[in-house]
Amino acid sequence: MKPRDLSDHVPYRAGRGITEVARELGLNPDDLHKLSSNENPFGPSPRAVEAIVDAAESVHTYPKAAHTDLVEALAETWALDPVQVWLTPGGDGFLDYLARAFLDSGDRVLVPEPGFAYYAMSAHYRDAGVDQYHLSKHDGFEQTAETILEAYDDHRIIYVTTPHNPSGSEMTLDEIETLTETTNEDTLVVVDEAYGEFTSNSSARQLLDERDDVAVLRTFSKAYGLAGLRLGYGLVPRAWASAYERVNTPFAVNAPACYAGLAALDDDDHVERTVETVHWARTYIRETLGAPTWESGGNFVLAEVGNAKDVTEQAQRKGTIIRDCTSFGLSECIRVSCGTKETTTRAVATLNEVLDG
Numbered sequence: 001m002k003p004r005d006l007s008d009h010v011p012y013r014a015g016r017g018i019t020e021v022a023r024e025l026g027l028n029p030d031d032l033h034k035l036s037s038n039e040n041p042f043g044p045s046p047r048a049v050e051a052i053v054d055a056a057e058s059v060h061t062y063p064k065a066a067h068t069d070l071v072e073a074l075a076e077t078w079a080l081d082p083v084q085v086w087l088t089p090g091g092d093g094f095l096d097y098l099a100r101a102f103l104d105s106g107d108r109v110l111v112p113e114p115g116f117a118y119y120a121m122s123a124h125y126r127d128a129g130v131d132q133y134h135l136s137k138h139d140g141f142e143q144t145a146e147t148i149l150e151a152y153d154d155h156r157i158i159y160v161t162t163p164h165n166p167s168g169s170e171m172t173l174d175e176i177e178t179l180t181e182t183t184n185e186d187t188l189v190v191v192d193e194a195y196g197e198f199t200s201n202s203s204a205r206q207l208l209d210e211r212d213d214v215a216v217l218r219t220f221s222k223a224y225g226l227a228g229l230r231l232g233y234g235l236v237p238r239a240w241a242s243a244y245e246r247v248n249t250p251f252a253v254n255a256p257a258c259y260a261g262l263a264a265l266d267d268d269d270h271v272e273r274t275v276e277t278v279h280w281a282r283t284y285i286r287e288t289l290g291a292p293t294w295e296s297g298g299n300f301v302l303a304e305v306g307n308a309k310d311v312t313e314q315a316q317r318k319g320t321i322i323r324d325c326t327s328f329g330l331s332e333c334i335r336v337s338c339g340t341k342e343t344t345t346r347a348v349a350t351l352n353e354v355l356d357g
């Protein structure tokens with residue numbers, strides 16, 4: 001026997017890991033620097049590590065209290081009712097839950113191009129159709145309500161990424177509000193703020209006080225350095241918040257992840273240090289890299305380098321792993337994640353050598 005017809009489903013291609021690349025090139029993993037997946041270069045908060053170790057003793061029980069405690073802490077952080085916080089396995093899990101709660105077979109969704117692959121994947125699982133709105137490289141990947149509305153045709157879900165992966169461009173709260181006001185009342189606007197900690201623009205959380213057609217995605221994978229635990233959440237309108245119980249995979253968010261999330265939320269110093277270093281690195285990369293770059297609100301910078309595959313392979317042989325953006329439809333661009341001062345400086349030096357060669 002076989003699975004159902006999955007020929008429409010495009011597999012997710014993650015940035016490559018250090019171990020993978022080291023094996024392939026016969027290099028020592030310690031000599032490689034990975035700036036390809038927008039991870040936190042300082043690692044997790046030490047407090048989160050301690051919480052994971054402590055939680056290990058009780059992993060024979062199903063996670064219940066841990067889940068409740070983290071939801072309450074997040075509700076307080078965002079000044080929302082706890083039912084408005086949907087805890088999910090990674091931010092990606094929130095996309096799945098929204099697809100489960102909103103999409104019927106044959107519905108259509110609207111996704112950014114270039115953009116994050118999982119919007120379309122999660123919609124495909126529900127047999128929804130996928131259309132794209134185009135963010136133009138020549139306009140600096142500018143995101144306005146108008147750009148999106150040009151492609152809008154009563155879609156059930158519109159996905160907005162701000163700061164946008166892979167370009168770093170942002171959509172202001174005013175533009176998002178215009179979009180939600182202009183689209184019809186059965187269109188949900190999902191605002192993906194996976195990189196929200198790195199920007200000074202306001203969160204779309206503000207719209208939840210007035211509207212029932214917006215949801216906000218957040219994650220512990222980027223600024224909080226917990227990507228390996230798979231912990232994310234959504235902020236949703238009160239009106240349909242209780243749908244969570246009907247679409248949640250039982251105990252999908254594990255207890256060590258919840259406790260680590262609680263500890264990480266408490267460690268302001270870790271997040272501040274991360275965000276400050278990202279601000280430094282964004283400027284450094286843009287000023288020092290010998291290639292055109294775009295302004296970024298995230299913890300990465302997109303650069304135009306000619307043949308991205310070639311540049312990525314050469315940099316890798318010199319120990320720097322960056323993201324070739326060919327899979328985003330940008331075969332002339334690379335995405336460089338912000339590292340520590342040391343790894344960022346080294347990455348830019350390596351890339352400049354490659355670009356000069």
Ligand SMILES: *Cc1c(COP(=O)(O)O)cnc(C)c1O
Nearest residue numbers: 090091092116165194219221232
């Ligand atoms: C990283 C990322 C996410 C969420 O990742 P998780 O690890 O599943 O939390 C969501 N959207 C974008 C654009 C991302 O880059």
